[in-house]
Amino acid sequence: MSINEQTPPRDRIEPSTDWDKVRFRDDPRNNDDDYGYDESRYPPPAWRSRRVWRWGLLILILLAAVLVVFRQPLAAVFWPDTRIQQLLDQGDAALRIGQLSASGGRGARQYYEAALALDGDRSEARAGLAKVAEAALVQARQYTERKQYDRAHAALALANELQVPRANATQVADTLRQHEAGGSDIEPLLKQALAAQAAGRLDGAPDTALPLFQRVLSLQPGRIEALEGREDALSDLLKEAQALLAQGKVAEAGAVIARVRGYDPGHVDLPAAQAALARAGDNGVSRADQDLRARRLEAARKGYEDVLSTSPDEARARQGLDRVAAAYAEQARKQAGDFHFTEAEAALAQAREIAPQSAAVNEAEQALVRARAAEARLDARTSPRQRGQQLADLLDGIAKAEARNDWITPPGESVYDQLRAAQALAPDDARVKSVAARLLPAVTRCYEDELRGNRLRRAQACLSAWQTLSPGASALPEARRQMAQKWIAVGGERLGAGDVAFATQALNEARALAPQAPGLHEFAERVRMARVP
Structure with a gap:
């Protein structure tokens, strides 16, 4: 028998191991205190946590809801071409169903005009308006045949407004007139x-x-x-x-x-x-000018209004009426500065009635609020030492507000508010007079610097402070016109990007600053056409 054929001894035991029962030192299942195992050292992965999944799902649902609700304004902001294309599609749809014009802004004409207001070079919008004009002529012919003459006249008027070829419009108008004459005695x-x-x-x-x-x-x-x-x-x-x-x-x-x-x-x-x-x-404007120079504000107002009732475009009368409103507003500011609040309210009411959107009226209203706050801070029972400390605090507050460019806001803490309080507390104090003389050039520099930097809000705040400190300054009308034109320019750029809300705000600001500013009428028309649902 060979060696390979020999069987091993029966008393030999081969080693064997049950690996499922073996515990290693770093095994999480080993709870033996000898190894110092701590379960907190081995937390489950975050992606396996149900709480994480629930919160993640909730956030995704909220984001989806926001995108659904605000998809149109977001598209208008980030993709203005999408908004224009949407208007063109809506115009095409309205044209297909014959809804050519609607007072609620949902007619084909309004949609195409809104697209044109956002992008004046959009040829599709111009082509759409031409289609609306032709469709209006077709409607005028149809209404004429049906003897619906009022509707025929309205459709013909729409075609003429959209500058349909004159020969075509004349032909339809003649046919309409003949039909009307044939049925009338x-x-x-x-x-x-x-x-x-x-x-x-x-x-x-x-x-x-x-x-x-x-x-x-x-x-x-x-x-x-x-x-x-x-x-x-x-x-x-x-x-x-x-x-x-x-x-x-x-x-x-x-x-x-x-x-x-x-x-x-x-x-x-x-x-x-x-x-x-x-x-x-x-002659009426001249008489009203004389009344205004003599501070006969009521007579001046009546004179200008009489002229405007017959000539609404009379620029001299319109400007004169604006000056009357500014004079009433100036009265209100002066009365408020002297703490004569009843008289200030009466003058402010007159100014507000004439020009409710005027910047001068807004400034007078703010001056009245500031004067009431200044009066509340003053106490006649304070001792000279306390008044001196109050004055020092006010002068320090003026310097800090000037450093922040807080010229007229916030109420009570602005440069102007604290200066008026200091003037009421110690009008003859040399420090107060020096501050007042120094602030006006600083305010004008602030306005010019902020305007050059296209920081419109800050520039307007500085302009308002300038008007408040020196309402009769000869350079103010030109400054107001510049500010208005800056609003028009920036508003036009934002309108072209689809931001109708900002353009509307810019229009209101420009109109309040200078109602006769160059380009204001055209900008207002663009904003009007862009306002569609």
Whole structure:
């Protein structure tokens, strides 16, 4: 038998190990105190925690809800082209269903105009408006065939507003007029108009001469009797206007002349009447200017308002009325500075009634609040030593507020508030006078520096402080105009990026600073067109 064939001895035991029962020193299952095992050293992974999963799921749900609710404003801010494309799509949809224009801003015209306001070079918006004009002409023809003449006139007016080709519009207008004339009995209308003219009932009601003549001419534009009757009636009205001007009743005369212009802008006697009205308006403005210089504010206000009632675009009268409001606001500031609050409130009410959005009115309101706060800090029973300490604290507060550029806000802690309090406490103190003389140049420098840096809010705060410290400064009107134009420029840039809310705010700021600022009207029109749901 060979060695390999020999069997091992039966008494030999081979080593074996149950590895599932072996415990190692670093095994988490080993709770033996000899190894000093601590379960806190081996926490489970964070991704296995149910609490982490629950919070993560909740955060994801909240983020999804925010994105759903605010998807449109977020898209307008971060992707302005998305907002423009959305407006174009909405305009296309409204055009397809025939909703060409709507007062609520949901018509095709309004959507295309809003897109054009955000991007003036968008050719799709211009093409859309041209389609709206053509669709309006189609609607006018359809309404004419259905004898819905009021709707036909409205559709034709929309087409003309969107500058449809004149030849096409004229053709539709002629067809509409022919249809209207074919279904109307003109002779009774003409007889009624002539009878009203003979009775001296020229205007003021639907059954008077001029409205009846207009109805006849709308149906038959060449009817000689109606043309001659209207001419004579308008001449009689202009004679009434001349009589009113001779009596100094400019507003009443202007109303009569406006009615004549509405009936026939080309009347032969109208230019002479308008020239007489303009001369009367110039005289009225001159008299109001004299009243304003003499501080007769109530008379000046009435004079300017009379002129504006007949000539709403009269710039001199508008500017004069703004000066009246500023004068009332200045009165309110002075009365508040002397702690005469009843008189200050009365003057402020007048200014607010004339120009509620004026920056001067806003500054007067703030001055009144500051004066009340300053009065509350003063106590006549304090000793000279205490008053001296109060003055020192105020001067120190002025220096700190100046370093922070807190010229007019916050109330009670601004440079201006504390200066007025110091002046009320010690008006003859040399330190107070020195601070007052030093602050005005500092405020003007602040305004110029902040404006150059396009920091509009801070620049406007410095401008307000300048106006408060020196309301009659000759450089203020130009500074206000510059500030307004800066608001217009920045607002226009933000509007182009889709930020309609900021553009609206910029428009309000510019309008309050300088209502006649160059470019304000155009910017206001862009903002108006961009405001769609």
